[in-house]
Amino acid sequence: MIAANVRQEIHNLLGPRGYLDQGPDLSLYEYDGSIDKAKPDIVVFPKSTEQVAAIVKLAARNQLAIVGRGAGTGLSGGVIPRAGGIMISFARMNRILEIDLPNERMLVEPGVVNLDVTLAVQRDGYYFAPDPSSQRACTIGGNVAENAGGPHTLVYGVTTNHVLGLEVVLPDGTVIEIGGPETDLPGYDLTGLLTGSEGTMVLVTKAWLRLMRTAETVKTMLAIYETTDAAADTVAEITAKQITPAALEMLDGPMLRMVEEATHAGYPMDAQAVLLIELEGLIESVESQLEPIRATCLACGAREVRLAKSAEERDLLWKGRKNAFGAIGRVSPFYYVQDGVVPRTQIAPTLRRIGEISREHGVQISNIFHAGDGNMHPIILFDARKPGDVQKAVAAGEAILDYCIQVGGSITGEHGVGMEKMELMTKLFSDDTLNMIASFKSLFDPQCRLNPGKLLPTGKGCMEIHHAHATPAATY
Amino acid sequence: MSLFQPDSAEALAAALAQAAHDRQTIETGGAFSKVRAGGPRGGAQLTLSTAKLNRVLNYEPRDLTLSVEAGMPFAELSALLATNQQMIPLDPPYSATATIGGVVAANSSGPRRRWFGTARDLIIGMQYATMEGKLVQSGGMVVKNVAGLDTGKLHIGALGTLGVMTVLNFKLLPMPVDTRTFAKEFATAAEAIAERDRILKSTLQPMALDLLNPAAARTLSLSGFVLLLEAGGQPNVLDRYARELPGFAVVDKTFWARINGFTESFLAAHPAGCVVRISSKLTESAPVLTAFAGPVIMRAGNGVAYAYCETPPAKLPPLKCVIEYAPEPRPAGMDLWPAPAADFDLMRRVKDMMDPHHLLNPGRLYGKL
Numbered sequence: 001m002i003a004a005n006v007r008q009e010i011h012n013l014l015g016p017r018g019y020l021d022q023g024p025d026l027s028l029y030e031y032d033g034s035i036d037k038a039k040p041d042i043v044v045f046p047k048s049t050e051q052v053a054a055i056v057k058l059a060a061r062n063q064l065a066i067v068g069r070g071a072g073t074g075l076s077g078g079v080i081p082r083a084g085g086i087m088i089s090f091a092r093m094n095r096i097l098e099i100d101l102p103n104e105r106m107l108v109e110p111g112v113v114n115l116d117v118t119l120a121v122q123r124d125g126y127y128f129a130p131d132p133s134s135q136r137a138c139t140i141g142g143n144v145a146e147n148a149g150g151p152h153t154l155v156y157g158v159t160t161n162h163v164l165g166l167e168v169v170l171p172d173g174t175v176i177e178i179g180g181p182e183t184d185l186p187g188y189d190l191t192g193l194l195t196g197s198e199g200t201m202v203l204v205t206k207a208w209l210r211l212m213r214t215a216e217t218v219k220t221m222l223a224i225y226e227t228t229d230a231a232a233d234t235v236a237e238i239t240a241k242q243i244t245p246a247a248l249e250m251l252d253g254p255m256l257r258m259v260e261e262a263t264h265a266g267y268p269m270d271a272q273a274v275l276l277i278e279l280e281g282l283i284e285s286v287e288s289q290l291e292p293i294r295a296t297c298l299a300c301g302a303r304e305v306r307l308a309k310s311a312e313e314r315d316l317l318w319k320g321r322k323n324a325f326g327a328i329g330r331v332s333p334f335y336y337v338q339d340g341v342v343p344r345t346q347i348a349p350t351l352r353r354i355g356e357i358s359r360e361h362g363v364q365i366s367n368i369f370h371a372g373d374g375n376m377h378p379i380i381l382f383d384a385r386k387p388g389d390v391q392k393a394v395a396a397g398e399a400i401l402d403y404c405i406q407v408g409g410s411i412t413g414e415h416g417v418g419m420e421k422m423e424l425m426t427k428l429f430s431d432d433t434l435n436m437i438a439s440f441k442s443l444f445d446p447q448c449r450l451n452p453g454k455l456l457p458t459g460k461g462c463m464e465i466h467h468a469h470a471t472p473a474a475t476y
Numbered sequence: 477m478s479l480f481q482p483d484s485a486e487a488l489a490a491a492l493a494q495a496a497h498d499r500q501t502i503e504t505g506g507a508f509s510k511v512r513a514g515g516p517r518g519g520a521q522l523t524l525s526t527a528k529l530n531r532v533l534n535y536e537p538r539d540l541t542l543s544v545e546a547g548m549p550f551a552e553l554s555a556l557l558a559t560n561q562q563m564i565p566l567d568p569p570y571s572a573t574a575t576i577g578g579v580v581a582a583n584s585s586g587p588r589r590r591w592f593g594t595a596r597d598l599i600i601g602m603q604y605a606t607m608e609g610k611l612v613q614s615g616g617m618v619v620k621n622v623a624g625l626d627t628g629k630l631h632i633g634a635l636g637t638l639g640v641m642t643v644l645n646f647k648l649l650p651m652p653v654d655t656r657t658f659a660k661e662f663a664t665a666a667e668a669i670a671e672r673d674r675i676l677k678s679t680l681q682p683m684a685l686d687l688l689n690p691a692a693a694r695t696l697s698l699s700g701f702v703l704l705l706e707a708g709g710q711p712n713v714l715d716r717y718a719r720e721l722p723g724f725a726v727v728d729k730t731f732w733a734r735i736n737g738f739t740e741s742f743l744a745a746h747p748a749g750c751v752v753r754i755s756s757k758l759t760e761s762a763p764v765l766t767a768f769a770g771p772v773i774m775r776a777g778n779g780v781a782y783a784y785c786e787t788p789p790a791k792l793p794p795l796k797c798v799i800e801y802a803p804e805p806r807p808a809g810m811d812l813w814p815a816p817a818a819d820f821d822l823m824r825r826v827k828d829m830m831d832p833h834h835l836l837n838p839g840r841l842y843g844k845l
Contacts, residue, residue, distance in 0.1 A: 100757075102673070102758060102759050103757045103758045103759055103779075104676070104758070105757075125677070146622065147622045147626070149620055149622075153620070157593070157597055158620065158622075160596075160626065160629075161593065161596075161597050176818055176819060176821075176822065177817070177818045177819060178819045178822070179819070180796075180817070181757060182755035182756060182757060182779060182780075182796055183594075183755060183778055183779065183780055184583070184585075184594070184633075184753065184755050184778075184780045185755050185796060185817065186753075186755075186798040186813055186816070186841075186842055187633075187813075187816065187817075187819070187820065187823045187841065187844075187845070188630045188633075188634055188638070188823045188826055188827075188845075189596060189629040189630060189632060189633065190630075190819055190822055190823065190826075192596055192626055192629030192630070192632075193625065193626060193627065193629050193630055195626070196622050196625070196626050197625055213676070213677075213679065213681075214679075215679065215681075216679035236538060239538060239539065239540060240537070240538040242540070242561065242562070242650030244650065281681060282679060282680070282681065282709075282713055282716060283716075284709070284710065284712045284713045284715075284716050285709050285710070285713045288709075288710045288712065288713070341618040341619075341620055341621055342618065343536065343539045343541065343617065343618060344538075344539050344540075344619075345536065345538050345539050370620070373618075373619045373620045374618055374619065374620070375620045408616075408617050408618070409616070409617075409618050410616050410618050410620075410621040410622075410623045411623050412621070412622050412623045413618070413620040413621060413622065414620060414622055415622070416622055417622075417623055417624070421623075425623065425624065428616075428623055428624070429613055429623075429624055430611075430612075430613065432610035432611060432612055433612045433613045433614075433624065434624075435610075436606070436610070436612045436625075436627060437624055437625045437627065439829060440625055440627060440829075441625075443825060443826070443829050455624075455625075
């Protein structure tokens with residue numbers, strides 16, 4: 001419940017249609033794409049930076065927690081308002097403010113949908129490279145918060161490589177511009193620090209994005225395998241041969257059957273694994289890579305290598321890939337997506353270990369992932385209505401991430417730590433590293449009101465550490 | 477004043493903590509090749525060198541990843557990677573002497589940044605030592621990783637003012653099968669810029685695209701405004717560039733070594749000289765190219781330009797710029813960073829947190845941090 005005076009102030013600031021504070025409405029904002037849930041006390045819908053700043057100041061005066069929210073497609077519980085308080089939805093800050101093609105830039109508000117950035121400039125031959133599978137719904141603000149990836153970030157890099165500057169609101173309501181449309185601005189790379197800070201340090205109200213030229217040609221291949229090992233070996237071999245596809249995705253047998261039944265994309269129902277390989281660039285460059293890739297696939301044991309013959313065929317294959325989570329929903333009422341990363345030479349043993357974990361924990365696990373950069377997405381199917389099933393899924397997920405750490409990888413490649421993987425941070429990082437993260441959190445958000453209870457393990461959160469950094473003795 | 481060359485990251489971190497405890501000022505470096513980079517230096521009570529932290533910790537060519545200590549010379553590292561046809565395509569100045577840590581601390585980059593990006597795009601993880609004597613990790617050894625906060629980004633280009641990088645992890649790039657360099661001379665900046673715009677709007681994907689003003693062109697025995705482009709790939713790809721770059725001559729690849737070494741040779745020849753680094757939008761190229769009397773070399777696909785001045789400029793033009801390299805010692809009253817932006821106050825707070833007593837390379841970040 002929000003206090004009446006706070007509610008009234010919000011009413012005065014945003015008008016009667018600028019917020020939601022009734023139970024059934026709030027239920028729509030209690031979840032994201034992960035498995036945790038918590039209701040905010042009120043959801044507000046500002047339309048401008050000024051309104052965001054006013055709300056943030058109001059929250060500061062009343063010691064309320066704040067959580068920013070884009071489309072709620074996150075997969076790590078990043079927008080779950082676990083401490084209640086005010087949720088700031090950026091749904092109404094969804095304007096493209098400036099399209100600047102001569103400078104290969106775009107200035108957008110945080111609520112702009114990822115795909116809409118590309119759609120706005122596609123006719124002119126430009127695009128925005130990060131392309132999360134949820135790109136039809138997820139927003140740029142969320143992408144910046146999570147440092148989102150996607151299949152085509154294999155060559156071109158993730159969100160942090162495509163964001164040059166931000167306008168942010170600090171937890172005390174100060175509005176500040178960080179970086180800008182130019183590169184190599186002098187001073188510390190604050191844009192780089194804040195991108196991927198999971199909404200725990202600032203709220204993003206504008207972002208300068210880097211646009212890229214659309215490639216002259218795109219070729220998509222489908223390599224079909226009788227074993228996942230052979231497909232995984234191909235990924236290692238393509239990497240070792242230093243061929244860099246624009247995207248290199250893998251679907252295992254159970255996964256591709258779910259996808260095919262849902263989308264009829266043309267995936268073979270009887271295979272044990274497929275690789276979706278995309279090349280792009282100049283025609284000559286792409287043509288010259290087709291044969292080495294085909295040969296590598298066949299040498300590693302591919303049954304067949306198909307080349308998409310038309311844009312329609314290509315789109316269908318990608319539709320299958322990107323709508324995979326929807327396809328799973330037809331088969332299993334609940335699923336849990338993991339996001340571990342391993343070195344690319346370790347994909348085959350990791351898949352074998354995932355198979356073992358599936359058997360050990362008695363849960364079905366399917367795999368669909370960004371193989372080219374070793375970013376595994378095991379999808380653990382469960383039924384939340386069955387007692388103990390959630391716990392089994394979570395335990396299996398943790399076992400997978402343990403293995404990723406063990407082979408030199410990471411617990412998250414693109415989904416973020418959120419509240420889901422907080423406790424695992426101690427397995428990946430030393431106390432000194434976690435304390436440094438906490439120090440930065442405290443520097444930006446000393447009262448720990450911005451997206452509290454995320455990213456850092458219990459006991460390392462900003463309210464829980466000794467604040468070692470007093471006022472500096474030196475002056476400038 | 478004393479020089480300490482620790483042979484482990486732990487010893488380096490301990491030295492920082494001790495100096496912080498004793499309130500000693502510290503200067504840090506690798507090979508100290510870029511002594512003229514950034515703000516005032518010298519006079520520190522302790523000089524810390526990473527020169528003995530020079531081991532490759534983990535190099536898995538099949539994973540295209542590398543973990544290396546910060547004191548490894550860039551040239552030695554590049555030679556090692558070349559044995560597997562791999563590279564870290566930063567093209568830094570002082571490449572023969574600089575360490576990889578120094579390259580990253582100065583955020584050095586070069587012509588091929590158009591296609592490959594800069595250190596912030598190539599580094600997948602790092603370890604750095606703090607003034608509290610801690611060793612902190614950022615990122616890891618996989619090419620995609622969002623666990624934790626990307627605090628390492630702050631150290632790239634910080635000129636050692638926040639901590640000392642001890643280990644750097646890179647994603648590696650395969651070397652192109654072959655390359656070809658193209659050049660074209662133009663009578664006016666406008667014509668050169670128009671051709672640059674045409675190339676950027678085409679489907680060509682040059683690795684490097686530089687624009688030189690006449691004073692810079694003369695040093696390469698060229699004249700007028702010059703567009704210099706490097707393409708990589710199979711011979712038929714390079715032939716395609718030749719077809720789509722009418723009027724361009726194929727020139728010797730060694731031009732790039734001279735471009736990359738330009739800063740070093742200019743500063744050696746001009747002890748009182750400066751290099752101004754300008755961050756501009758592509759649409760601001762004309763004023764950037766004509767604002768300086770001396771040589772200007774512009775990364776024409778990124779808008780970052782370097783202007784070479786034989787004497788310190790009395791006044792910098794109204795562009796976003798810093799004096800990246802200055803005379804040694806710095807002339808009194810020289811303002812290297814005349815117009816910090818709105819985010820400067822936050823940078824100051826970051827510095828205060830990492831180095832509360834301002835002992836670490838004080839003022840090295842262009843006299844301001």
